[in-house]
Amino acid sequence: MRSLQRLLLLLLPAVLLAGCASTGSVPSTARAPVPAPTGPVEAGSGGRSGEPVVTPYRPPTQVAQARPQPAKAVRALLERARKQQTAGDLVGAANTLERAVRIEPGNALVWNRLAHVRLEQGRYAQAAGLAAKSKALAGGDAALRADNDRIIARANAHR
Amino acid sequence: MATRKKKVVKRRPAKGAGRRGKRRNQRRSARDSGWLKWATGLLVLAALVVGGYALHLSQVVRVKFEGKRWAVPARVYARPLELYVGVRVTPEQLQAELERLGYRKVKHPRRPAQWSRAGGWFLFHTRPFLFWDGDEPAHAVEVRTSAKGVSLLRDVQSGRELDLLRLEPPVIGSIYPAHKEDRVLVKRSDLPDHLVAALLAAEDREFFRHHGLNFRSIARALVANLRAGRTVQGGSTLTQQLVKNFFLTSERSLWRKANEALMALIVEARYDKDEILEAYANEVYLGQDGDRAIHGFGLASWFYFNRPLDELKLHETALLVALLKGASYYNPRVHPERARKRRNLVLELMAKQGFISPEQAREAQRRPLGVVKQKRHGGGRHPAFIDLVRRQLRRDYREEDLTSEGLRIFTTLDPWAQAQLDRALDAGLRRLEKARKLKPGTLETAAVLVSPQEGEVRALSGGRRADFAGFNRALDAVRPVGSLIKPAIYLLALSQPQRYTLMTFLKDEPVRLKDARGNLWKPENYDHRSHGLVPLHEALARSYNLATVHLGLDLGVEKVVRQLRRMGLRRPMRPLPSLLLGAVSLSPLEVAQLYQVFASGGFRTPLRAIREITDAEGRPLQRYPLEVEQVAEPGPVYLLDRNLVEVMRAGTGKGIRRYLPEKFEVAGKTGTTNELRDSWFAGFTGDWLGVVWVGRDDNRPAGLTGASGAMQLWGRAMKALGPMPLGLLPPEEVVYVWVDPKTGHLSAEHCEGAVAMPFIRGSEPTVEAECHGTSGIGGFLDRLFR
Numbered sequence: 027m028r029s030l031q032r033l034l035l036l037l038l039p040a041v042l043l044a045g046c047a048s049t050g051s052v053p054s055t056a057r058a059p060v061p062a063p064t065g066p067v068e069a070g071s072g073g074r075s076g077e078p079v080v081t082p083y084r085p086p087t088q089v090a091q092a093r094p095q096p097a098k099a100v101r102a103l104l105e106r107a108r109k110q111q112t113a114g115d116l117v118g119a120a121n122t123l124e125r126a127v128r129i130e131p132g133n134a135l136v137w138n139r140l141a142h143v144r145l146e147q148g149r150y151a152q153a154a155g156l157a158a159k160s161k162a163l164a165g166g167d168a169a170l171r172a173d174n175d176r177i178i179a180r181a182n183a184h185r
Numbered sequence: 186m187a188t189r190k191k192k193v194v195k196r197r198p199a200k201g202a203g204r205r206g207k208r209r210n211q212r213r214s215a216r217d218s219g220w221l222k223w224a225t226g227l228l229v230l231a232a233l234v235v236g237g238y239a240l241h242l243s244q245v246v247r248v249k250f251e252g253k254r255w256a257v258p259a260r261v262y263a264r265p266l267e268l269y270v271g272v273r274v275t276p277e278q279l280q281a282e283l284e285r286l287g288y289r290k291v292k293h294p295r296r297p298a299q300w301s302r303a304g305g306w307f308l309f310h311t312r313p314f315l316f317w318d319g320d321e322p323a324h325a326v327e328v329r330t331s332a333k334g335v336s337l338l339r340d341v342q343s344g345r346e347l348d349l350l351r352l353e354p355p356v357i358g359s360i361y362p363a364h365k366e367d368r369v370l371v372k373r374s375d376l377p378d379h380l381v382a383a384l385l386a387a388e389d390r391e392f393f394r395h396h397g398l399n400f401r402s403i404a405r406a407l408v409a410n411l412r413a414g415r416t417v418q419g420g421s422t423l424t425q426q427l428v429k430n431f432f433l434t435s436e437r438s439l440w441r442k443a444n445e446a447l448m449a450l451i452v453e454a455r456y457d458k459d460e461i462l463e464a465y466a467n468e469v470y471l472g473q474d475g476d477r478a479i480h481g482f483g484l485a486s487w488f489y490f491n492r493p494l495d496e497l498k499l500h501e502t503a504l505l506v507a508l509l510k511g512a513s514y515y516n517p518r519v520h521p522e523r524a525r526k527r528r529n530l531v532l533e534l535m536a537k538q539g540f541i542s543p544e545q546a547r548e549a550q551r552r553p554l555g556v557v558k559q560k561r562h563g564g565g566r567h568p569a570f571i572d573l574v575r576r577q578l579r580r581d582y583r584e585e586d587l588t589s590e591g592l593r594i595f596t597t598l599d600p601w602a603q604a605q606l607d608r609a610l611d612a613g614l615r616r617l618e619k620a621r622k623l624k625p626g627t628l629e630t631a632a633v634l635v636s637p638q639e640g641e642v643r644a645l646s647g648g649r650r651a652d653f654a655g656f657n658r659a660l661d662a663v664r665p666v667g668s669l670i671k672p673a674i675y676l677l678a679l680s681q682p683q684r685y686t687l688m689t690f691l692k693d694e695p696v697r698l699k700d701a702r703g704n705l706w707k708p709e710n711y712d713h714r715s716h717g718l719v720p721l722h723e724a725l726a727r728s729y730n731l732a733t734v735h736l737g738l739d740l741g742v743e744k745v746v747r748q749l750r751r752m753g754l755r756r757p758m759r760p761l762p763s764l765l766l767g768a769v770s771l772s773p774l775e776v777a778q779l780y781q782v783f784a785s786g787g788f789r790t791p792l793r794a795i796r797e798i799t800d801a802e803g804r805p806l807q808r809y810p811l812e813v814e815q816v817a818e819p820g821p822v823y824l825l826d827r828n829l830v831e832v833m834r835a836g837t838g839k840g841i842r843r844y845l846p847e848k849f850e851v852a853g854k855t856g857t858t859n860e861l862r863d864s865w866f867a868g869f870t871g872d873w874l875g876v877v878w879v880g881r882d883d884n885r886p887a888g889l890t891g892a893s894g895a896m897q898l899w900g901r902a903m904k905a906l907g908p909m910p911l912g913l914l915p916p917e918e919v920v921y922v923w924v925d926p927k928t929g930h931l932s933a934e935h936c937e938g939a940v941a942m943p944f945i946r947g948s949e950p951t952v953e954a955e956c957h958g959t960s961g962i963g964g965f966l967d968r969l970f971r
Contacts, residue, residue, distance in 0.1 A: 099269035102348035117808075121318040124811050129267065131638035131872075140811070155813040159788050162819045162916065 100130045104139060111143060119143045134163035134170055141177050154181035242444070243451050249431050250456060250464065257370055257591035257801065259578075261571055262354035263598040264643075264796075265316070269349045273334040273907070276305045278601050283309060285355045285600060287491035297323045298496055305331045308341070314353035317595055317797035317805050321351060356487075357598060358571045360578075367474075369483030370591070370801075371494060373463040379499050380482065381462070382540035383506040387531045389423040390538065392462075397424050397453035398446055424449040426509075427465045471505065472512045474559070479512075489517065491557045499541065500549035504528040504556070517556045525554060568654035569647030570598050573774075573794045576660070581807060591801030596794050597641035602634055602906060606644045607651040609902035614649050614879070617897065621888060629882050630898060631658030633777040634906075635874040639811055640781055640790030643873075645774075656882075659773045664863045664878060667767040668728045668891065669776055669856035670749075672783060672825055674737050674765060675725050677748040679821040682945035685736075687722040687824055688929035693732035698762055708734060708766055711857070711890075720929060722828050722942075726836030728855065730766055737765035751816045753778045753789050767856065776867055777876045783826055783852070784869035786916075787817035819916040820945045826852050826913055827943055833868070840892050841868075844900030850911040853899075855891030862886050864894030871909030875899050915943060922949045930954035 103126040110119035123140040130136060141156035157177035164170040266282050268274060280302060288298045288309060300309035307328040314321050326347065329337035338347045359367055385392055391399055399422050406420030421429070428448045452461060470478065471485035479488050485505050486494040497505075507527035508515050517524035529550045536546035574596055582592075614628050634644040647657035656662070678685040693716040698706045710716070710730050724732035737745055742760040749758065758769050771779075774792065782789050790813050798807040829852035832838045837855045845851055853868025864879040864887060877895040880887050887894065915921070923939045925932040929950055932939035936956035944950075 097271075099267075099271075099349040117805075118318060120810065125267070127639060127811060128636075128641075129269070129272075131636070149810075151814075152810065152812055155788070155815060156811075158815040159813045162786050162788070162815075165914070165917075 097130075100126050100133060100136065103129070104136065107139060107143070111146070116143055116147050120147070132163060134160045134165070134167065137163065138170060138174055138177075141174065145177055145181060148184075150181040150184045154178045154185075157181070239447065239451065242448050243455070246428075246448055246451050246455060250452075250460070258359040258367055259590070259592040259594055260356055261358045261360065261574055261594045261596060263357045263596060263600050264641075265314075265354040265595075266352045267349060268328060268335055268338055268352065270335055270338055270346075274330060275332050275334070276302070276307070276330050279307060279328065279330055281601060281604075282352065282355070283307075286312075286353060287487070287493075287496075289492070289496070294325070298492060305329055311350075312353055315799075315803040316351070317593075317799050317803075317808075321353070324350065326350060354595060355600060357567050357596070357600065360571070360575060360594075367477050367479060367484055368467060368481045369487060369493075371463070371466055371481065371483040373459045373466075375494060376462065376466055376482070377495055377497065377502065379535075379541070380466075380494070380497075380502050380506070382535055383503055383531055384423065384462075384465075386534040386538045386540055387506050388426070388509060389421075392423050393458055395422060395453075397449035397451075398422060422449065423465050424452055424461055427461065427468055428452060430468045430470060469509060470512055471508050472516070488559075489556045498549075498552075498555075499545065500528065500532070500552040501555055503531045503535070503549060504554060507531050517554050518559055521554055528554070566652070567598060567600075567603060567645075568652070569657050569659055570596070570603070570642070570645040570794065572647065572654075572657045573642065573645055573660060577794055578798075592806070593799045593801065593803070594795060595797045595799075597636075597643060597796060598645075598794070599634075599643040603644040603646075603651075605905040606632055606634055606646055606902050609905055610646055610877075610898050611649055611651070613898035613901045617879070617889065617894065627881060628879055628887055629658065629662075630877065630879050630895075631662050631773045632875065632877045632898070632902070633659055633773050634902075635777050635781060635792060636872065637781060637784035637869055637874045638788075638790075640785075640792045641796075642774075642777075642792055642794045645794075658878070661772060662878065662880075663770040663772050664865075664880060665768055665770050665858045666776060666865060667856040667858040667863065668730075669779075669854055669865050669867055670764070670767040670769060671725060671728065671733055672829060672854055673748055673752060673779065674733060674740065674745055675721065675828065676783070676817060676821060676825045677740055677745060678721065678736055679824045679945075680818060682821070682948035685721060686944050686948050686950075687720065687828060687942055688924055688926075688944075688950065689721045690718040690929065691721055691724050691729075691732040692735045693717060693719045693724060693729045694735070696731055696734045700761070706763065708763075720926070722831060725828050726831045728832075728837050734762060734765050738762060749779070751789075752782045753791065753816075767858065773876045773878050776865070777874060780854075780867045780869065780874055780876065782816055783822060783829065784874045785813075786819050786826075787815055787822040788813040789816045790814075818918075820918040823913065823915055823919055824943055824945070826911075829853060829868075830911065830913070837890075837892050838866075838868070838896060841896060841900050843897075844904040850913065851903075851908075852911055852913075853896070855896055857890040860886045861888050861890060864889040865891050866895035866899045868896075868899055868903075869911070870903065871912050873903065873906060873908045875902065877902075918946050919943050920946050920949060924950055925954035928954050932956060933958075 103122050107119040107122040107126070110116075110122060120140065120143045123136060123143060126133070126136045127140065137156050137160035141153045141160060144150075144153035144156060154177070157174040161171050161174040161178075164174065266274070266279075268279075283300045286298070288300045291299045291301060294301050294308050294310045297310050297312045300307065302308075307330070308326070309328075310325045311321075311323050313323045324347075325341040327337065327339045327341055328335060338350055339345065340347050389399070390402070399420070402422070403420030425445055428445045431448075456464075467481040467483065469482070470480055471482070472479035472488055474488065479485055482505055483494055485508070486492060486497055486501075489505065490497060490501055504517060504524060507524060507530070508517075510527065514520070515524045515527050532541070532546045532549050535541045536543050541549075574594060578594070610630050610632060614630055615625065617623075618625050618628055628649070630646065630649050632644075632646040633642065635642055645659050647653075647659050648655065678689075679687070693710070695715055696706070696708055700706060708730050711728065715731055716729060719727075719729060719732055721732075721736070723729075724736070742762060742764060745765065746758050746760045754771070754775060756769075756771065756775065758764060761768070778789075778792050781792065790811070793809050795809050797805060797809065799805050830850060832855070833841050833851050833853050838853050841851065841853070849870075851868060851870050853866060856865030856867070857863070858865075862880060862884060865877070867874075867876045869875070877899045879889055879894040879898060889895075921941045921943050923932045923934050923936070924930065924942050925936070926938060926940050930952045931950045932954045933956055934941075935958045936954070937958040939956075939958075
């Protein structure tokens with residue numbers, strides 16, 4: 027009986043230590059870090075691990091990664107397309123947005139805007155495809171993803 | 186009159202007159218009036234015939250002048266170069282584009298189509314251009330660029346920085362009618378003054394005064410020719426020359442000449458001088474380009490000087506007019522001295538008749554011919570790409586509309602990329618042939634370069650001879666693809682994460698199958714060995730045949746076929762096990778279509794060569810919109826792409842490091858067929874997807890694997906293009922987990938030999954591996970109390 031008590035006493039600190047050390051059923055060190063991308067991160071593609079996302083969709087909350095970016099050219103085209111769409115020139119808006127895609131094919135927002143135009147034109151299959159593409163590029167940008175989901179839902183409702 | 190009659194009547198009777206004489210007189214007068222009747226009748230008949238014939242000719246003239254006057258071929262444009270701060274356009278690329286557009290290098294650019302350069306600092310003045318989406322006016326711009334790309338783009342006039350500048354697209358060719366005439370139509374108002382002056386001076390001094398024929402000049406020519414002993418001068422008017430050009434045959438009989446004279450008169454009667462001049466300017470024959478006939482000054486200006494008619498200088502215009510006397514005899518590229526003499530004569534005549542001053546004439550005579558090198562012959566540049574454009578058009582247009590309506594076709598071709606590709610293929614093949622002691626010319630090739638996200642065909646090569654308009658191997662060389670098919674099978678597997686992950690062990694064991702006829706199929710690995718149990722990613726990276734067959738059979742060959750269909754393959758395929766090892770024949774373009782799905786994260790876009798078509802006035806006729814269809818989930822595609830990166834790092838593609846830096850992220854797959862007949866490679870980076878095939882036209886073994894053959898050419902081309910790295914980013918449903926590579930079990934970072942592998946969330950291994958590695962007390966206690 028005493029040996030058992032002694033044993034327990036000896037183990038007590040160890041138990042306490044263990045209690046502090048354990049972190050759950052799966053060891054935390056089993057999760058590997060996401061390998062850093064070896065290429066440039068496109069604006070609008072978002073962080074993959076849930077970090078705050080920088081897209082032109084809303085004012086950036088942090089400075090985008092420094093890399094040669096044609097952001098200005100794409101912003102200008104996005105603005106032009108917006109004006110065209112408001113004026114009802116949907117064909118023109120689509121042309122302008124396709125030009126923007128060619129310049130920055132990894133930009134989720136551009137694909138999203140193009141999807142909107144196609145939706146307005148009644149080209150539902152195209153709209154759904156473009157929105158899906160935007161979603162795949164949107165990463166952690168929840169608002170953009172949600173908007174794309176809305177486009178897909180509306181497009182599918184018509185098909 | 187009455188007197189005459191009386192006279193006749195009162196004629197003295199002939200000898201032997203009397204009743205007999207009277208009768209004779211009667212007969213004679215009867216004969217006379219009969220003769221008159223005949224004469225009148227004949228005259229009337231003749232008049233009718235001539236008149237009728239004239240009417241007929243008049244009709245011919247009318248049809249030629251009105252109605253469908255000239256078949257204007259469809260003009261094919263490459264992509265317009267877009268400039269903006271940050272775009273990777275080097276000074277060399279920008280200069281090449283300006284030269285391609287026929288811009289003139291000057292000290293101070295002041296007019297459209299002029300440029301100057303000092304290192305990376307460019308000043309140039311663009312031409313206005315009617316795009317498919319509107320007018321782009323001319324701009325005077327300042328551009329600063331370097332090897333890193335454009336750093337400044339400014340409008341010279343306003344001083345403001347420009348967000349974006351789209352240069353006019355270069356013309357890369359035409360699609361012209363069967364009789365192979367080509368034109369750039371010009372209007373009377375487009376004809377520069379000194380062109381008209383040259384025509385008058387050299388060909389038809391009194392054009393504005395005569396009525397079709399000029400007898401004075403005919404006489405003058407006769408004298409001059411007699412004196413010289415041969416034909417040195419023509420007496421025909423411009424009108425006559427125009428008429429002559431309308432006939433396709435070059436018969437020079439008297440009958441033909443008479444016809445032409447008559448028609449010239451008719452033309453002058455029906456049309457005014459301006460209309461005749463315009464028709465003339467568009468009709469005359471001015472040169473030959475292989476089997477393409479150059480008609481009209483508009484096209485001749487491009488053909489000889491690579492710029493539009495209104496940008497020509499005096500001496501250049503004079504040269505074109507000089508060619509009227511014989512485009513082949515005076516061909517400036519073949520007989521420069523003759524051409525120069527004739528040109529200078531034209532200038533002299535212009536001065537003599539007061540159209541230009543003697544100083545102007547002298548100055549122009551001193552100038553060199555200025556003719557640019559003839560672009561590679563054989564129906565324009567880039568015949569393989571234009572062939573693809575034609576085929577895509579054929580779906581929507583009849584041949585007649587294509588070749589006669591003056592359509593403007595805006596394509597996706599990147600001429601700079603095409604040039605890099607052509608050079609790389611040529612040099613690569615020659616190096617391969619030399620290394621293997623093959624006779625030069627034994628090997629052939631085909632290649633396609635595509636933009637991964639938008640599916641635009643940027644360059645296409647139908648064979649090692651870039652300018653050759655022959656068999657288009659990129660579209661028509663349908664060859665077994667071998668291992669290139671494997672990624673599709675592995676994608677199908679990875680799309681079922683509960684069954685397959687990158688670490689799933691496959692059986693790389695012998696296969697023996699009997700087909701319907703009882704024949705035995707016993708495929709083998711490249712090294713003729715079986716490797717036992719291998720993880721899925723390794724089976725793909727090393728292209729193990731046996732493991733792939735087992736995997737494919739487990740999945741079901743029909744399901745594999747369906748996967749291929751989803752990815753865009755239209756070709757009929759038989760769901761046989763041999764399909765799993767690529768016993769299916771595809772063209773390089775079809776392979777590119779397949780790999781575009783991998784390169785775009787699972788979004789299939791039908792590969793396009795055309796963006797837009799407008800009519801001759803710029804009205805849009807047809808658009809080829811950007812369309813994407815999601816055909817695979819992003820998670821499985823990411824896993825597959827990572828696997829294809831492994832192919833290039835540690836698998837069959839690792840020899841790529843000869844061309845690309847060690848750390849550069851690139852994905853690809855090699856493909857080799859039976860007996861090394863076909864060598865394939867398909868690979869992609871951040872901004873390029875390329876497929877290359879190497880083999881022999883006679884289908885004999887080339888003795889090259891995918892890696893030793895096609896991949897070498899691909900690498901060489903890619904190096905020249907300067908691509909962006911792949912930059913794969915894992916989608917939301919992918920997690921990275923440390924595993925033990927030998928067992929596939931869960932491991933930890935500190936464990937010896939552990940590697941981080943991606944998995945679809947929920948499919949990660951749960952069984953733990955033994956861990957050998959320093960960990961510290963925390964880890965030890967963790968494991969103790971789990």
